Amino acid sequence: MSMLARAASRPSLVRVAPVVGAAPAAARNMATLREIELRLKSVRNIEKITKSMKMIASTKLARAQRAMTFAKSYGIANTSIYEHSEAEKTETEGKKKKLFIVISSDRGLCGGIHSSVSKATRREIENDEDSTVVVLGDKSKAQLSRQLPGKIALTFNQIGKDIPTFADAAVIADQIVKSGIEYDSVSLVYNKFVSAISYEAAVIEVFSEETLKNSPNFRVYEMEDDVTRDLSEFALANAIYATLVEGHASEQSSRRNAMDNASKNAGEMINSLTMQYNRGRQAAITNELVDIITGASAL
Incomplete structure (x- = not known):
């Protein structure tokens, strides 16, 4: 067979100009699989962290919960004082100066x-212009500073890293008394533990020294001013x-529920990304097999 005939029997090779900026299909698939693999690794690390935090x-x-059971006796003592003195029934007419103590913390990731x-x-101070706010914790402080500018008189932080103690509450009550804030009653806004x-x-109220003095059953006894003042401060520390x-x-x-979710x-x-990764990997293998079979058929 002549060289001309052999040349004619060979398939003609056509030069195709590559498209500028286009990547091969295999390279695109590998890039996608690499991105999914990195996301899977990141999500798995996050899952380990959230499980540990839970x-x-x-x-x-x-x-x-054990500490809360023990601390409830302090709140019961305050309630008993107010019920027996009937302080709740001696509220003064007209506007009262209220002090709101917001119980929060410095840490997040808890819903x-x-x-x-x-x-x-x-909600409590919406219709009460003559009120003052004391905030415990940086999280609620950041929220209320934007929403209630000018009403925040004192702020506290670094409270509640561990289980709070009565010494922490006594320091807070002492600082509030020394600050010179005038109030007829104190309302503590806190999160009431319902279940796990x-x-x-919830909101509970603590009455001031003057309210205790003017209560019907309290005036029966002759007491020095220091006794009533100390009792009022102790009741505030108890409630806090x-x-x-x-x-x-x-x-x-x-926080436990948030980390569980x-x-x-x-x-x-992880399940969704794993399925997506397996499908992409199977597609890439299939494309490579098709290329190999097509090349073998051409030869």
């Missing part, structure tokens, strides 16, 4: 627990301590 919150919740007390505070999976914003501990238990419960969401995302 375990830590569960341990802290058990301790916080909407801080927004709960902030919203309750706004739920909480609700009881609400701090209960708010701490609610925070740990909310985050872990479940991460697991669902």
